[in-house]
Amino acid sequence: MNAKTSLKTTKSSLPPTPYYLLDEAAIVANMQIIARLCELSGAKALLALKCFATWGVFDVMQPYLHGTTSSSLNEVRLGYETFGKGKDSDNEKETHAYSVAYSTDEIDEVLSYADKIIFNSISQLNAFKEQAAAKGIPVGLRLNPKTSNSSFIIADPARPFSRLGEHDKDKIAAVLSDITGVMIHNNCENDSFEAFSDSLADIEARFGDVLAQLEWVSLGGGIHFIAPDYPLEKLAERLKGFSEKYGVQVYLEPGEASIHGAGSLVTSVLDTMHNEKNLAVVDASIEAHMLDLLIYRESAPIAAINKESINILPVDMAKTADVVDNTIIYGRSCLAGDIFGEYALPNQLQVGDKIAFGNAAGYTMVKKNWFNGVNMPAIVIRRLDGSIDVQREFDYQDYKASLS
Ligand SMILES: Cc1ncc(COP(=O)(O)O)c(C=O)c1O
Structure with a gap:
């Protein structure tokens, strides 16, 4: 699909309020930091669509990122169509699939878009690994290290009784032959390099021998490395050392860091x-x-x-x-x-x-809803050349269509 042709015609004067205003120059400034981190560390960065999925600006993000990651069938499809091989079959961008739980009736479609699929539990892995293997798609498992850097219990993947990933090392060791990688997401807006590094050390202590048998490890998102005083070089060195020690390709899944301030x-x-x-x-x-x-x-x-x-x-x-x-x-x-x-x-x-x-920009547009029938903000983009595109406006028909 061609992203451009499915857009409504764009206008250049500002619409009535309310509208979300996205600034491509600010996005690119974040992208340059991410690209530098990747260059120094060897890590690959995937945009977390759960945070930001306004694909009208993906053209300026694509040159800097290695692909997208997702949390549902709809997100993996959007990533594939607007950023990945569905947009342009020659492009190398990866589309990662993850969900807290997939249903049997969607898994084939998910696999048709995915370059890698990460299951949240061993039971989901066992249920769907053969379908993934039949399509030659590398499989991963989410691990839960039971420690985290999150100041909000509602967003803490390591909260008591968490369903987010497997923690039992013996059970994980028993399925190692079914997976080539793991995903661990246990940071939330963490702006402390020391806290990140200590928590990575915890992960290494807990799962080191598992990591050594893998090809790739995704460390999720939640690292606030775009803060102006963040020691980016130290982070890069830590990631590089981790990658070399275990012989794994490191992935990062920046959401907020990609669009912060934009x-x-x-x-x-x-x-x-x-x-x-x-x-x-x-x-x-x-x-x-x-x-x-x-x-x-x-x-x-x-x-x-x-x-x-x-x-x-x-x-x-x-x-x-x-x-x-x-x-x-x-x-x-x-x-x-x-x-x-x-x-x-x-x-x-x-x-x-x-x-x-x-x-x-982050965790706003992806969560917007029609409560009270309040007018939906338009989406306006300030392009790199300073021009204004009114990318999308919403009206009563959108509200009505969302309900029946
Ligand atoms: C698995 C996973 N990856 C990436 C992210 C993106 O995190 P952030 O937007 O804080 O970078 C999240 C956020 O919840 C997540 O759950």
């Missing part, structure tokens, strides 16, 4: 009120358009108000507790706690003001 959600103020504090309501909703704010109880950074790029941090992050007259910015859904954040703003907001919330 997207905003642009909204307009629809109403202002006062209830002991200044209140404003914008034409988007965290529950529908930036769901992780709700799940992780976080506030959105403000990237710009009107045309001013001011980078205002939420009050709790900016530690301005003594500032009076903070403004709470609410979403327009009926959820009482639909709150983008509380901010100490330079001016009181007025109806019609435009507010752009930052960090709106």
Whole structure:
């Protein structure tokens, strides 16, 4: 399939709010860091589609990454069609398949898109390994090292009673002849090289002799190596040493690191009120358009108000507790706690003001929903040459079609 022909015609003037605005130059800046890490370490990087799957910008990501990884049939198909061999049969990009659990009726289709398939459990491996072998597709197993770097229990793959991967070494050793690699994902926005390295050392202590019998090891995502002060060279050296010690190809699955700082959600103020504090309501909703704010109880950074790029941090992050007259910015859904954040703003907001919330590319667009029938933000892309493409707009028919 040709990605370009299936897109709606693009327009060059900005649409009405709300819209997600993606900045290709910022994406490429992240890509260059990822490519450097790969070059120094020998690792291969696969975009984690669960985090970001807005394929209208894949053309600028493709030159830097080795492929995509997925968490479902739909994601593996999207990766294959828009980034992998389904897009262009000559390209070398890999499409990895993984799911917490595959169903019997989808496995053949999954295998038709996959260059590698990773099963979450030994029972899934046993159920589907022959179908994978018949198609000559290398098979992996997810391991759970029972330790992690995650500050959120809801996102902790090593949480008590976790279903994410196998932990029993004897059971894993017994299926080694069925697999050529493993995937271990146990970091979440981890910006400490030391913590990453210590946790890799744990993995080595626990599974070292298993690793030595494999061809490839994916270390998942969650490593925040694009932070400006992250010691990228040290990480590269650690990964290279790991790869050489066990004789394995290392894969990384960066999601957030690929698009961090590259997207905003642009909204307009629809109403202002006062209830002991200044209140404003914008034409988007965290529950529908930036769901992780709700799940992780976080506030959105403000990237710009009107045309001013001011980078205002939420009050709790900016530690301005003594500032009076903070403004709470609410979403327009009926959820009482639909709150983008509380901010100490330079001016009181007025109806019609435009507010752009930052960090709106990862785990936002992939989770958007039609709660309350709130207008779905359009997708706008600022291309590398500075031009603006209104890539996709949504209307009532999209809402209606999503329900019956
Ligand atoms: C298996 C796996 N790989 C990669 C990722 C991407 O992680 P991140 O977006 O934090 O880099 C995740 C996130 O949950 C994951 O579960």
